[in-house]
Amino acid sequence: MAQIKTRELSAEELEQILGAITKADVKLTLYLEANMGFRISDTIRITRDMIANRRIQLDEVKTGKDNARVLTADESLTILNFMDSNKVSFKQFANTDDKEFKKYLATFSRKVQREIKTACEKVGIDSANVSTHSFRKFYATTVYRESEQDIMLVSKLLNHSSVAITQKYLGIDKEKLATFSFVGKGKL
Numbered sequence: 001m002a003q004i005k006t007r008e009l010s011a012e013e014l015e016q017i018l019g020a021i022t023k024a025d026v027k028l029t030l031y032l033e034a035n036m037g038f039r040i041s042d043t044i045r046i047t048r049d050m051i052a053n054r055r056i057q058l059d060e061v062k063t064g065k066d067n068a069r070v071l072t073a074d075e076s077l078t079i080l081n082f083m084d085s086n087k088v089s090f091k092q093f094a095n096t097d098d099k100e101f102k103k104y105l106a107t108f109s110r111k112v113q114r115e116i117k118t119a120c121e122k123v124g125i126d127s128a129n130v131s132t133h134s135f136r137k138f139y140a141t142t143v144y145r146e147s148e149q150d151i152m153l154v155s156k157l158l159n160h161s162s163v164a165i166t167q168k169y170l171g172i173d174k175e176k177l178a179t180f181s182f183v184g185k186g187k188l
Contacts, residue, residue, distance in 0.1 A: 005129060006129055006130070006131045006133045006137065007129045007134060008137030008140070008141045009034075009130065009134050009135065009138045011142075013125055014135070014138055016119075016123040016125065017116065017119045017120060017123065017125065017130075018030060018031060018034075018119075019123075020118075020119035020120075020122040020123050021115055021116075023115055024082075024086035025088050025090070026111065028079075028083065028086075029043050029044060029112060029132075030112065030116070030135050031079075031082075032079075033136055033139070034135040034136075034138045035075075035139065036069045036139065037136055037139035037143070037157055037158055038056075038058070038060075038067070039061070039062060039136060040105075040108075040109055040133075041060075041061035041062060041096070042058050042060050042061055042062075042067070044091075044105065044108060045093070045096070046058070046090065047089075047092065048083060048089055051079050051083070052076065052080060054070060054072070054073065054076045055069075055070055056068060056071070061096045061105075063159060109132065112132050113131060113132060116130055116131065116132065116134075117130075136158075137169070139157075140158055140169060140170060141170060143157060144170055151163055151166055151170070151172075154166050154170065
């Protein structure tokens with residue numbers, strides 16, 4: 001059976017889904033993923049202290065590479081207020097290689113995916129190709145568009161090992177590259 005390709009969300013879909021999520025820990029996870037581009041395995045390791053210090057620095061679970069984000073004071077305050085008013089914090093693990101972390105990640109990921117599906121159904125979005133990774137793709141495409149298509153920036157932020165991976169990730173295929181290889185403006 002072919003695997004369904006996860007798609008990025010539009011800004012409107014992001015708002016609708018986040019608005020329909022009822023569990024605060026899930027909402028925070030997806031909000032952080034959509035706004036920082038971390039994978040769920042890294043997002044659940046973000047601590048209150050990191051948010052308060054306005055610097056998120058993690059060794060990614062999937063790649064082992066260091067990745068960091070800096071928050072403004074307003075962003076930090078918004079997240080801290082949400083965490084405090086909803087009593088949200090993530091369980092901390094000393095080692096991401098241990099069985100307990102992997103079990104927690106698998107269980108939490110299933111919970112988040114169920115919440116995404118339920119939220120999509122509530123707001124009338126087809127959930128067939130929407131997953132936790134859709135929120136990371138939202139981040140990537142948002143940065144790509146808002147940075148005037150700076151693919152190197154997106155590649156660096158996502159910690160991809162090559163720009164080719166980022167191109168594939170953003171859906172920049174060979175057909176699209178061929179279409180824009182020559183724009184045909186001006187006269188000879």
